[in-house]
Amino acid sequence: HIPVNKKIIFKMRSQDVLHSAYMPHFRAQMNCVPGMITEFSFTPTKTTAEMRMNSDIAAKVERINKIRYDNNQKLLAKGEEGLDPYQFDYLLLCAKICGTSHYNMQMKIVVDTEKDYNKWISSQSAFSSIMQ
Structure with a gap:
């Protein structure tokens, strides 16, 4: 989770x-x-919820889910498990072919309003308590 309209340093x-x-x-x-430590920064300007409401993003999600629905029909007909519907998320991916688990190196990023971010962060355990 990261807050909207705040500079984030990675x-x-x-x-x-x-x-x-x-x-x-x-x-x-x-x-x-x-x-070696590398560093960059940016300021997210739209929350995840705002992006999900964007008409261009919503149209892409609709097209993706149409394809997933068609594929689900084939999977279910074969007795296999279907795919969950897709929804937009910001992502962090690895863009180097770095090993056998490269395909699985991805993480969802949630951009929250300041209020939602503060609520989320207050529910998280301190790093020091996790390391004990």
């Missing part, structure tokens, strides 16, 4: 091989190099 490093942190909706990408 400091990243890799513990194994070269990675590339890519956030396509923010047009941001930075290599993550073993043994």
Whole structure:
């Protein structure tokens, strides 16, 4: 979770091989190099909820879900599990082919209003309590 309209500074490093942190909706990408800290920043200007209401994004989501629905019919006919409906999320992806789990290196980013962000952050455990 990150707050809208606040400058966010990302400091990243890799513990194994070269990675590339890519956030396509923010047009941001930075290599993550073993043994070196890299840094970049940006200011998100739209919450996740606002992006989901954007007519262009809503049209893309509708097209994706039409394809998923058609594919679900085929999967269900074969007795396989169907796909959940897609909804827009900001994402952090790895843009380097970095190993066998590369395809799974992704994380959802939620851009909240300041009020929602403060509510979320107050519900989180302190890092020091997790490390005990």
